[in-house]
Amino acid sequence: MQKEVDFRKILTPGNVHELLTLFSEYPDSLLFAGGTWIMINYNDTPAGFPEYIIDCGGIEELQKIKRTERYLEIGALVPLSRILGISPHVIPPVLYSALSMTATPEIRRLATLGGNININSSYSGILTVLFAMDCILEIRSLQQSRWISISELFLKTNKKNNLIPKDSVLTRIRIPSANWDFQVFRKIARKKSLMHCSLTFCGLAKTNKGILSDIRLCFGALGNQLFRQRGFEIKFLGRKLPFMNRTIDILLSEFGLLINPVTDRYSRAEYRRSTSIRLLKWFLEEINQMLL
Amino acid sequence: MSIKTILSHKLKGEAIFTDDIAPDNMIYGYTVRSEIPRGTILSIKIPELPGGYICADYKDIPGQKFFSTFGEEIPYLAEKKVHYIGEPILLLCGPDKQKLQCLGEQVSIEYKAETPVFSPLHAPEENIFDIVTYSKGSFSGLKDNPCVSVKDTYTTGSQEHLSLEPLCAVSLWNEKSIIIYASTLYPYHIKDNVALFLGVSKKRVKVIVPDVCAPFGGKLFLPTMIAAHTSLLSYMSLKPVKILYTREEDITCSFKRHPAVMTHEIVTDEEGNLLGIYADIIFDAGAYNVMSRRIIEKAVFSAFGMYYCDHMELKARLVKTNKIPSGYFSGSGEIQSLFALECNTYKIAQKVKTDPYIWKKKNISLDCEKRSPPNPGKYSSCIAVIDEVVRISDFLRKYGAYEAIKKPGECGTVSGATPRGIGLVLCPHIIGDFYETETNTYTLTLRLGKNRKLKIMTSLIDMGTSKAAYFAMIASHILNIHISEVIIEKTDTDNVPDTGPTIGSRAAYNIGKCIEQACESIKCKEKKKGYPIEVTKKINLPVKNKKNAKKIPFTPPVITWEGTVVEVEVDPVTFITTCRGIWIVLDPGPVVNDEIARQHVEAAALQNFGFATMEVLEFKNGKVYQNDISEYTIPDITTVPDIHVRFIQNRAGIKHYPGRGLGDQAVTGVAPGYISALYQATNNSYTHLPCTPESIMELMQNR
Amino acid sequence: MKITFTLNGKKTTIETSPEKKLIDILRLDLGLCGTKKGCEQGECGSCLVLINNNLINSCLVPAFRLGGKDIMTIEGFSQTKEYSMIEEAFLKKGVTLCGFCAPGVVLSIANLLSNTSTPSTGEIRDALSGQLCRCNGFLSLIQVVVEVFRIKNRKKNAKRS
Secondary structure, eight states: OOGGGTTOEEEOOSSHHHHHHHHHHOTTOEEESSOHHHHHHTSSOGGGSOSEEEEGGGOGGGSOEEEOSSEEEEETTOBHHHHHHSOTTTSOHHHHHHHHTSSOHHHHHHOBHHHHHHHTOTTOHHHHHHHHTTOEEEEEOSSOEEEEEHHHHHHHOOOSSOOSOTTOEEEEEEEEOOOOSEEEEEEEOSSTTOSSOSEEEEEEEEEETTEEEEEEEEEESSSSSOBOOHHHHHTTTTOBSSOOHHHHHHHHHHHHHHOOOOOOSSOOHHHHHHHHHHHHHHHHHHHHHHHO | OOHHHHHHHHHTTOOOBGGGOOOTTOEEEEEEEOSSSSEEEEEEEOOOOOTTOEEEOGGGOOSOSEEOOSSSOEESSOSSEEOSTTOEEEEEEESOHHHHHHHHHHOEEEEEEOOOOOOGGGOOGGGEEEEEEEEESOTGGGGGSSOEEEEEEEEEOOOOOOOSSOOEEEEEEOSSOEEEEEOOSOHHHHHHHHHHHHTOOGGGEEEEOOBOOOGGGTTSSHHHHHHHHHHHHHHHHSSOEEEEOOHHHHHHHSOBOOOEEEEEEEEEOTTOOEEEEEEEEEEEEESSOSSHHHHHHHHHHHHHTTOOOSEEEEEEEEEEOSSSOBOOOTTTTHHHHHHHHHHHHHHHHHHTTOOHHHHHHHHOOHHHHHTSTTOOSSSOHHHHHHHHHHHHHTHHHHHHHHHHHBOTTSSOBTTSOOOEEEEEEEEEEEESOTTOOTTOOOEEEEEEOTTSOEEEEOOOOOSTTHHHHHHHHHHHHHHTOOGGGEEEOOOBTTTSOOOOOOOHHIIIIIIHHHHHHHHHHHHHHHHHSOSOEEEEEEOOOOOOOHHHHHHSTTOOSEEEEEEEEEEEEEOTTTOOEEEEEEEEEEEOSSOSOHHHHHHHHHHHHHHHHHHHHTOOOOEETTEESOOSTTTSOOOOTTTOOOEEEEEOOOOTTOOSSOSSOOOSSSOOSHHHHHHHHHHHHHSOOOOEESOOHHHHHHHHHHO | OEEEEEETTEEEEEEOOTTOBHHHIIIIISOOTTSOOSOSSSSSOTTEEEETTEEEEGGGOBGGGOTTOEEEOHHHHTTSHHHHHHHHHHHHHTOOOOSSSHHHHHHHHHHHHHHOSSOOHHHHHHHTTTOOOSSSOSHHHHHHHHHHHHHHHHHHHHHHO
8 A cells, every 4th residue: 555655764873973974875865853843744745755764863962961161052852841851040041931832742852952943944932042042053064064153054044944054964052151131032822832923032131330231132933034133233232221212212113124024824914013123122121120 | 331431431542433433445535626716617637547546526426416404505516616615526535545635636627717705795685695684663863862872893703613523424335225424413414415415215324423522513514515425435436435634624624603794883871871772793604505594593682682672773694705604603693793792882881981780780671581481580690690700700899990090092001010901791692592493303212221221312412421411410310310320322323313413502401301301201101101111202492482572583492691701911012912810600590510511611611712812714815724723723721711610500490400501602701701801901992803912903003 | 664662561563654653553553543633733632642651742753763662552551550540530520521632631641640749730731731622621621630639649648658
């Protein structure tokens, strides 16, 4: 009955080197990590699986979590549920919120952090946070291994479902330790577990002697790509706190010009636009409030 | 099986659903559907079919090509004309599901498209399936004198039942007769229609209903179409055939709740005394008229609710559009028009600066309560229900507090606190309504054996164990036997009589009454006769109050009262709402089982809450837009608010069980309550269900 | 491909195509129909099974991931002592379900039971958040879970004394 699919081969590398060798040998193969996204999306056409599937489940070196003073390092194959299991003091609260609002507990047991990044969905709350935190990714191919910042990758890719270059594999994720004075993650969805949402927002801010020394503002689900612009963030830096109402208004109207939200079956462009502006305003006012 | 065993079976995963049935040599069926909303089929190109694969269209149907509903007849397979996207045109069957899908996708159909009608407001005259008008006094003359009025146009969207078990049927034709397994709420509808469809006598069609998941009456008529499809394929291939709808097919091609557009107006004098009500209701029936009269009758009754006054005017229409047919959905008709009515009463109370509780009490017409037989009139359930719900929810204090702190004209509070609102709804439920007619001969049979074990034989479907438990409790109460001695016979048309459609309030009241009567006759016979005693009873038309029926259109035989309070908080940044609590008080008469009744109410309240907040189902060019379980969102355990349920068990006028029953849709007050609460919290009048943060924002900005 | 795993305590070997979903293997090849197919997208929770004691949607696991795994379906779990506690709680609370999502609900409770001692309402809600149900308003399920833990602790205390 299943004759035409019987030729399919499963390759099971035991370490990263084997993975890279196999991947260069079979560049059209499918990398199977947690597999949740693949299993859902190949749902209608199981015959659509490629000939070779590389099952990464056995690569233990990519399932490690390491912590140093400068960063938290997570292997690409670490399931989301395991990250949530780390002590809450270690994992940034915004990442914790984003993870706990991703899918159901059962799916979080399968889905991996690397997989979530690789899908490159603009709806991903996790990506919104990682992008805001300027995390860096280790990308490896047989030829080279390099650490590249997530923002650089975003700049390079325009394609929707492919953040990692085709010949390479995402192996580790480093989240820099930084003491943010304010950090906020919000996800607006009909239910928190839904991937498709109206908006995600991660806001981070740092102050020094009454001056705003750093700020990160990242929005997800606004359009086809995540929104974060360093050029816009820089306009906040060095400003004396609390922000004056006039400053807030000017920055908000500038922000309004930068975003280009879309309408889809989950939400409407007008809602995304005005809510992201209100969320930003709220975030800035929160900073003011906390200083009082 | 006893009730305890049934529950244990379900928990252990031993419950057998239709998809769990797989006879030897079974093959699968596939439905090729219309891709356009309206037009004529010019040609159909079918790919070359490998051995073992068969194709069927309307020409292959040996007998009748249409099946009956409570409305018009619907074709099993489109002949020439198609009326909605998803209308079945062609069937394929074969052993491999994937291959079948590939073949199905290769079928190419050429159409001559016609201009579709998507909005009932823009439909031509000939698209009106049914129309009802009513008038009393002179509503239009009211405004000649000083008065206060509130008029708004309300709209409600489509709603999907989203039964977790997708639609499924399996048919086995054995040259002479056919056995059909189907996930349905109305087995005899399949039996009768498939017999005509195949052109065989009814005796040769046997319908077995395994366990079924069919919340809110979602599987009333459509399963007949699927069962006929599998039967035709089995008849042609001489093999058992199964059709299992995919989740997407289930959402895009099953009958939905009727969307509605309602213009509703209330006029009072300056003191808030009700003078008149006007309602204009338009239902979107979709491509076929599935049960028009019943929808309209319920809507007409609910458009006035308990407020009967001297000047009333009403027009209700059911209009054909080129979308999925609207079918039966718990609370059909009443849920829509009660939404318009109760939102308007809240607004008028605010306008005349009375609180809604006082306004309602002042304007309730007790005359309306009296006309429904088990409501005796001396004691008013309706007043008791509203008093109790106001008490347990602390409505008056909260309402006053939220009024005091709100900033006039915007979404915010003077204290800077998060805006909150609280809504109050009082509504009647139609019980034991219009499904019994003089021509129907629905029956059920009870048999008391020598060992005093009672067997109940009915074609009513028992989802969960609630109905079984409910019937068993009535019987055990009257016959004085233990519940475990009551056995509900499995649903197989060879062994159980036709009891008609399985619909919540009908099962509770009409069938419950019938079981009560049958038990009474067994009790009488037991004294005179030996065992076994078998009694077959016709499901009787509930007594109609003819005197009042003249005064008021479509007076239901029995009414249950519901009082609901909903408290809501709105985030002024994102307009996400949090429901702080729902309080529901009902008077269903004596409650047979408190626990089961409470669960029934909670599930209905949650569905109503979903309808009010998140169950968005839109159409784009006639096609269901949210076609996936992750896109059509229903409430889950993380979104369910605290629901507090109380029963007032007024026994007056009631001999045994059942008293009045819980109603077809046990709760309809959550949606208007929620919208009323939002009205108070944000100073804005929302008129569409579901009301999402997006719609709240739009109104806030367009102000 | 040939795959060997432990199913409900029994070593099982099957011949299957590698990408076949566990749910189809269970239902079609092994005739274990207690695991239900509601959406095939990991949204509804009707197909939950325990794999190496972790609660997983069987519609999201392909055959090639099953080698050497210990799989427990509702058919196996219903033979355990933990199951009888859960059934006792359902009966005591008089909770009714249509039976389609029930196996998933039971296994979700089982999973919570093996990971927590006395869960808060929030934890209960989170544990059952992968479960959709239209026949029940969820609130009674929360009460069932509370009752299960009451039974468990009672039994534990009885053992101690």
